[in-house]
Amino acid sequence: MASDRRAGAVNALTKAMRDLQLRLEQNVPALPATAVELHEQFGRVLRRAILDEALVNGVYDVGQLLRLTVASRSGDPNVFALTGGPKDFGRTDTPEHVSHFIRDDGAVIHFALIVRERPGAPLDLVVYGFEIYFPSQQPIAFVRFDLNDRRHSNDDLGLRAHLHPGNEDLQLPSPLMSPLDALNFLIYRCRPRRDTPRS
Amino acid sequence: MPSLAASELGPFAFRVLESDGSNAWLVLVTDGAVDTTARMLSDEISTLDGQIVTVGAVSSGADLESFVRAHADGIAIVTGVNGFGDADWHRVDLNRTRLQRNGTTVLVLDPAAIEQLENRAPNLASWIGGSIWRLEKPRPLDDVLVEQRLVALRQWSGLEDLEVVRRAEAGDLPPDPAYAEWLTLLGRGELLGK
Numbered sequence: 001m002a003s004d005r006r007a008g009a010v011n012a013l014t015k016a017m018r019d020l021q022l023r024l025e026q027n028v029p030a031l032p033a034t035a036v037e038l039h040e041q042f043g044r045v046l047r048r049a050i051l052d053e054a055l056v057n058g059v060y061d062v063g064q065l066l067r068l069t070v071a072s073r074s075g076d077p078n079v080f081a082l083t084g085g086p087k088d089f090g091r092t093d094t095p096e097h098v099s100h101f102i103r104d105d106g107a108v109i110h111f112a113l114i115v116r117e118r119p120g121a122p123l124d125l126v127v128y129g130f131e132i133y134f135p136s137q138q139p140i141a142f143v144r145f146d147l148n149d150r151r152h153s154n155d156d157l158g159l160r161a162h163l164h165p166g167n168e169d170l171q172l173p174s175p176l177m178s179p180l181d182a183l184n185f186l187i188y189r190c191r192p193r194r195d196t197p198r199s
Numbered sequence: 200m201p202s203l204a205a206s207e208l209g210p211f212a213f214r215v216l217e218s219d220g221s222n223a224w225l226v227l228v229t230d231g232a233v234d235t236t237a238r239m240l241s242d243e244i245s246t247l248d249g250q251i252v253t254v255g256a257v258s259s260g261a262d263l264e265s266f267v268r269a270h271a272d273g274i275a276i277v278t279g280v281n282g283f284g285d286a287d288w289h290r291v292d293l294n295r296t297r298l299q300r301n302g303t304t305v306l307v308l309d310p311a312a313i314e315q316l317e318n319r320a321p322n323l324a325s326w327i328g329g330s331i332w333r334l335e336k337p338r339p340l341d342d343v344l345v346e347q348r349l350v351a352l353r354q355w356s357g358l359e360d361l362e363v364v365r366r367a368e369a370g371d372l373p374p375d376p377a378y379a380e381w382l383t384l385l386g387r388g389e390l391l392g393k
Contacts, residue, residue: 034235036231036336036337037235037239039337040208040209040239040242040243040337043207043208043209043243044209044242044243044246044247047209047243047246047247048246048247051247059209059210059213060210062209063207063209063210063338064338066337067337067338067339067340067344068337068338068339069339069340069345069383069384070336070337070339076388076389076391079383079388079389079391081340081380081383081384083340083348083380086344086347086348086351087347087348087351087352087380088351089351089354089355090351112376112377112380113376114376114379114380114383114388114391116391126379126391126392127376127379127380128376129376129377129380146375146376147376148374148375148376149372149374149375149376149378149379149391149392150374150392160374
């Protein structure tokens with residue numbers, strides 16, 4: 001029957017997406033053992049980027065914008081939130097360096113990730129969201145790399161790790177990125193390949 | 200422990216780089232793991248300046264003098280003074296001129312050791328002077344910033360905190376990372392992954 005054929009196709013697609021997700025999650029470098037170390041690694045990348053003039057912030061902005069919210073707030077003593085900049089759903093077109101990480105081309109970067117410490121093991125990466133947006137709307141409004149919470153239904157879609165190409169409703173599969181790779185990518189890459197529009 | 204100025208690791212690394220290179224001594228006091236702090240400081244300095252930093256652990260006053268002789272130049276980070284006994288502190292205090300180097304030296308130690316240094320090696324402490332900092336822990340989101348983020352999350356989703364918690368408890372919350380952050384900020388991190 002047609003419904004049986006359709007169900008079979010859906011099951012095949014689910015399997016394919018699950019396999020895709022498994023491939024996308026492989027070979028990710030291990031995180032450090034503690035959230036404090038991860039915080040220091042992030043700070044180091046950001047300060048280096050400022051010295052490289054890839055970010056226009058002052059080096060002392062890093063301490064203001066990069067926050068590690070400790071376990072006392074989480075209800076689970078091993079869970080931490082590492083945040084960079086504000087929760088910027090609005091994507092302001094007038095960002096300021098005292099409140100936002102701003103790239104040399106005017107793009108704004110903000111991020112949040114949740115990690116869990118485990119005895120004798122690297123940090124567990126629970127979720128992340130790394131976004132860059134362009135107040136000028138060029139070449140795109142925003143790009144965001146998300147890692148969703150582990151859910152079997154999400155795995156079926158092969159989209160636990162995904163990116164939003166300037167649209168909240170559109171998700172494309174993405175490799176699971178180490179948080180430092182995601183940050184470095186947004187700072188130094190994710191830039192137009194051409195300075196001038198194609199004719 | 201004497202009242203000390205606090206510094207996060209990144210700004211302290213800049214202080215090390217900006218210090219007078221000729222025989223400058225700085226002390227960093229940490230509540231955390233001394234060896235890990237020394238390694239992170241070394242990584243930070245190398246990233247900022249490209250310098251190769253010498254990191255060494257010493258076990259006695261004599262060992263510290265040997266280390267200084269063997270590494271006379273450049274930035275050196277030294278750990279291990281936590282284990283010094285009275286005799287070691289007395290030795291380094293008496294022989295502090297043997298600790299002179301051409302580069303900047305950073306002692307990384309815990310609060311108990313800085314008390315020992317102040318009390319057992321007063322001349323050395325005087326020589327170091329005010330170049331002692333307490334390592335500040337990473338700054339968390341304060342109440343104002345937490346609430347700003349929660350307001351943004353509520354506006355984005357159209358939901359309220361209680362509804363988010365109810366859905367998380369029911370295993371019915373969307374898997375978007377914003378909801379995981381929301382639960383964490385509410386102090387309900389134990390609901391993550393349900």
